[in-house]
Amino acid sequence: MSMNNQGRPTGVGTPVPAGTSDFTSVSGSSLLPNEPLLFEIGDREHSGVDLPDVAIDGSFLGGFERKSEIDLAGLTEPETLRHYVRLSRLNYSIDSGMYPLGSCTMKHNPRLNEKMARLPGFADIHPLQPVSTVQGALALMDELAHWLMTLTNTAAVCLTPKAGAHGEMAGMMAIKAAQDAAGQGHRKVVLVPESAHGTNPATAAFLGYSVRAVPARDDGTVDVEAVKAALSPDVAAIMLTNPNTCGLFEPEVIEIAAAVHEAGAFFYCDGANFNAIMGVVRPGDLGIDAMHINLHKTFSTPHGGGGPGAGPVVLSAALAPFAPVPFVRKGSGGTELVEHAEGQHLGRITAFNGQMGMYVRALTYMLSHGGDGLAQAAKDAVLNANYIKARLERVFSVPFPGQPCMHEALFDDSFLEGTGVSTLDFAKALIDEGFHPMTMYFPLVVHGAMLVEPTESESKQTLDRFCDVMLELAEDAKAGNAARFTSAPLNAPRRRLDETRAARSPVLKWERQELLPQAAE
Numbered sequence: 401m402s403m404n405n406q407g408r409p410t411g412v413g414t415p416v417p418a419g420t421s422d423f424t425s426v427s428g429s430s431l432l433p434n435e436p437l438l439f440e441i442g443d444r445e446h447s448g449v450d451l452p453d454v455a456i457d458g459s460f461l462g463g464f465e466r467k468s469e470i471d472l473a474g475l476t477e478p479e480t481l482r483h484y485v486r487l488s489r490l491n492y493s494i495d496s497g498m499y500p501l502g503s504c505t506m507k508h509n510p511r512l513n514e515k516m517a518r519l520p521g522f523a524d525i526h527p528l529q530p531v532s533t534v535q536g537a538l539a540l541m542d543e544l545a546h547w548l549m550t551l552t553n554t555a556a557v558c559l560t561p562k563a564g565a566h567g568e569m570a571g572m573m574a575i576k577a578a579q580d581a582a583g584q585g586h587r588k589v590v591l592v593p594e595s596a597h598g599t600n601p602a603t604a605a606f607l608g609y610s611v612r613a614v615p616a617r618d619d620g621t622v623d624v625e626a627v628k629a630a631l632s633p634d635v636a637a638i639m640l641t642n643p644n645t646c647g648l649f650e651p652e653v654i655e656i657a658a659a660v661h662e663a664g665a666f667f668y669c670d671g672a673n674f675n676a677i678m679g680v681v682r683p684g685d686l687g688i689d690a691m692h693i694n695l696h697k698t699f700s701t702p703h704g705g706g707g708p709g710a711g712p713v714v715l716s717a718a719l720a721p722f723a724p725v726p727f728v729r730k731g732s733g734g735t736e737l738v739e740h741a742e743g744q745h746l747g748r749i750t751a752f753n754g755q756m757g758m759y760v761r762a763l764t765y766m767l768s769h770g771g772d773g774l775a776q777a778a779k780d781a782v783l784n785a786n787y788i789k790a791r792l793e794r795v796f797s798v799p800f801p802g803q804p805c806m807h808e809a810l811f812d813d814s815f816l817e818g819t820g821v822s823t824l825d826f827a828k829a830l831i832d833e834g835f836h837p838m839t840m841y842f843p844l845v846v847h848g849a850m851l852v853e854p855t856e857s858e859s860k861q862t863l864d865r866f867c868d869v870m871l872e873l874a875e876d877a878k879a880g881n882a883a884r885f886t887s888a889p890l891n892a893p894r895r896r897l898d899e900t901r902a903a904r905s906p907v908l909k910w911e912r913q914e915l916l917p918q919a920a921e
């Protein structure tokens with residue numbers, strides 16, 4: 401047997417590490433009961449690479465050199481690959497089925513986006529490269545900024561926030577800076593409608609504001625009179641979502657903007673639902689001052705894929721002088737990266753220049769659709785949601801009846817009354833039928849809310865299959881077959897998890913030879 405320079409046998413017949421026989425793929429059904437941790441598959445004796453021994457001169461490390469073994473799991477390349485592929489098969493994903501999670505907008509991620517993001521000129525550059533060597537990437541950021549400002553009719557955009565919530569914070573920081581500069585720093589209250597996403601009050605509170613709730617009308621929208629009643633000289637801004645989290649367009653948004661401005665406050669718009677109106681309505685025309693755009697919702701970039709997401713925030717002319725750095729602009733020598741701006745600009749809110757891979761994907765989506773194609777995608781998203789609403793509303797209760805929805809259809813759980821089946825049980829039963837559950841218990845203004853968002857790219861066949869399953873489940877619940885629901889999911893790799901315990905006391909560190917309690921099922 402030949403040995404390599406580490407004294408390990410090479411070639412055919414290399415021993416397989418112990419432990420690998422503990423798991424098998426069951427008849428190709430991707431049921432993989434107990435995928436072990438990397439540390440449980442690997443051991444210290446095996447390695448995917450062979451490196452020559454290095455004589456380390458500890459004198460450079462000031463006595464901080466490692467004394468014990470590094471204790472990493474040793475695995476071969478195929479073992480590592482299979483481990484991660486097996487894990488990936490435990491996931492439900494937008495690439496494996498419909499993902500009707502309302503508010504989250506789980507759009508198809510076009511493969512063209514992925515192809516563009518992998519071009520070496522975008523994928524292999526470094527943020528510390530000289531600006532003259534990354535002109536193409538900066539021009540792409542400039543073009544993306546142009547599209548975002550054009551689609552929203554706004555004066556400036558900060559591309560760098562890493563998520564919608566981060567964009568919210570950047571926008572609200574600009575509002576705060578503008579008010580401080582105008583001697584209005586005493587404004588300490590932010591108005592937030594009751595139906596708002598939790599990130600809105602969280603952002604306001606994080607920046608030191610107190611939150612004043614604005615009640616919703618019986619039809620799920622915000623009354624301009626309720627806003628006027630809540631306005632006072634200490635109000636800094638309103639944070640309003642439009643279309644709102646009930647999937648409804650706020651019909652009095654222009655009057656609300658006028659009332660807010662009249663009172664000397666700013667209008668922050670939560671733009672998470674921009675996908676319903678892009679190319680159709682420009683939020684700047686409605687009077688907004690700042691709005692974040694979740695590229696992973698509206699412009700089809702993966703949620704959390706390839707690192708953090710991107711949540712650019714657009715700003716009105718009044719807020720543009722306060723935009724955070726860095727930003728790009730056309731200069732005499734090409735596209736410039738402005739990292740130290742004069743005047744009142746806020747400093748950085750992220751390291752470097754933001755999430756380049758997401759910028760490429762979002763601009764690819766925009767360019768491949770064109771302006772008219774984006775408007776079509778918004779209209780198709782609204783059509784798909786209304787199709788689901790029309791097919792389901794005879795059986796599923798609708799909290800705000802009598803009006804069409806925008807890009808998502810909101811139902812409540814009153815149809816389950818007396819069945820012994822909860823909203824959660826119903827959602828878990830959907831898993832057994834091959835669908836990711838819809839958003840549950842949000843928005844909070846609706847008891848037992850079920851928020852369904854199909855997005856524009858689902859076919860009529862898929863929508864029909866989903867509706868058929870929903871109707872069949874509702875019928876079964878009403879027929880008294882509660883056991884099917886309370887025991888669901890049966891066809892998933894895991895049953896019901898103790899989510900509270902997982903969040904409160906997560907086990908984040910693997911300890912060798914310590915028998916950790918199994919995650920609760």
Ligand SMILES: *Cc1c(COP(=O)(O)O)cnc(C)c1O
Pocket residue numbers: 503504563564565566597599641645670672673694709711
């Ligand atoms: C998703 C969402 C947010 C937060 O966006 P993230 O990108 O998840 O940080 C804020 N508001 C609404 C209405 C949302 O749906």
